[in-house]
Amino acid sequence: MEKFTTLSGIAAPMPLLNIDTDMIIPKQFLKTIKRSGLGANLFDEMRFDREGNEISDFVLNQSAYRSAEILVAGDNFGCGSSREHAPWALLDFGVRCVVSTSFADIFYNNCFKNGILPIVLPAEQVAVLMKDAEKGANARIAVDLEAQTVSSSDGEVFSFEVDSHKKHCLLNGLDDIGQTLEKVTAIDSFEATASQARPWV
Incomplete structure (x- = not known):
């Protein structure tokens, strides 16, 4: 998993309430177990019409936000x-x-396991960042995980x-497997000891 330390990027404003996981990635795209390729169908029913054409007024289809790395939602x-x-x-998608x-x-928890930082802020602060994001590509929001x-x-x-703990994992790029591998020396030592104590197992 890629480490998350700092990020300075374009933020896309998405003020809609209750954006659910089916809006983020509709059910017909859940057949794959690959993590790659799904960005093309992100917000599919909001981004594209029934013929597959882009809906021009959807925020991520606007030129200023096609490379957005942050969502203010x-x-x-x-x-x-x-x-x-x-x-x-x-x-x-990026x-x-x-x-x-x-x-x-x-x-929220799945985000941390996949290298995405979800940030919770009070409504008045989110409103400031939402307004800032509406400025387009000229406005870049900066995130510092270490400083929070x-x-x-x-x-x-x-x-x-x-x-x-979640902060540690993101800063060091550790998913569940990575966290296990951090303990590989202790695991190997336990296995060796257990094997000697119970060679018949």
Whole structure:
């Protein structure tokens, strides 16, 4: 998993409330177990019409936001079914951070496991960042995970809380497998000791 330390990028404003996982990646794209390729179908029913043409007024279809790495979203982002394909699709599109007033628990935890930083801020601070994001490509929002801060393009700085273990994993690029491999010496030692004590196993 790619490490997350700092990020300075274009932020796309998505003020819609209750954006659920089926909106993020519709159910017909859940047949794959690959993490790559899903970005093409991110927000598919919002980005494309029935003929597959782009819907011009959807934010990620606008030239200023095609390379957005941050989403500033409405309340309760990632609600709905517990599909890990949702953070996979966001990451494959290029999104590394989502800012909202709240997230669904399963989606929130899945983000950390896939290298995406979900940031919870009070409504008034999200409103400032939303307005900043509406400026387009000229406005870049900066995120510093180590310092736990988000800075607007105008220099306003907001602090956010994050679980220390989740922070450690993101800073070091550790998914569940990576965390296990951190303990490989202890695991090998245990296996060797167990093998000597119970050679018949």
